[in-house]
Amino acid sequence: MNDFNRLVSEQMATMDKLLFLQAELERCQEVEAELLSLQNETDLDNIQAEIQRMKNELKEIQTIFEKQTEDVINSYRDMNLVPSS
Numbered sequence: 001m002n003d004f005n006r007l008v009s010e011q012m013a014t015m016d017k018l019l020f021l022q023a024e025l026e027r028c029q030e031v032e033a034e035l036l037s038l039q040n041e042t043d044l045d046n047i048q049a050e051i052q053r054m055k056n057e058l059k060e061i062q063t064i065f066e067k068q069t070e071d072v073i074n075s076y077r078d079m080n081l082v083p084s085s
Contacts, residue, residue: 011068015065031047
């Protein structure tokens with residue numbers, strides 16, 4: 001049960017990161033749209049680089065989250081296969 005709780009806790013922390021990063025990505029994309037409309041090329045390049053960095057980080061976190069989900073499922077399955085003493 002301890003392993004399961006730890007895995008769920010880690011997965012919840014990852015979910016928090018995922019949600020935060022998604023919100024930040026949306027915010028930056030809004031800024032990008034504003035900068036595009038203002039045609040400010042220097043700022044636009046900077047924000048586009050930041051968006052790409054966050055997209056890469058988001059992809060990495062999603063991969064971690066998927067792995068954690070598998071670990072949680074396997075831990076739960078293992079926990080229920082072991083008879084209680």
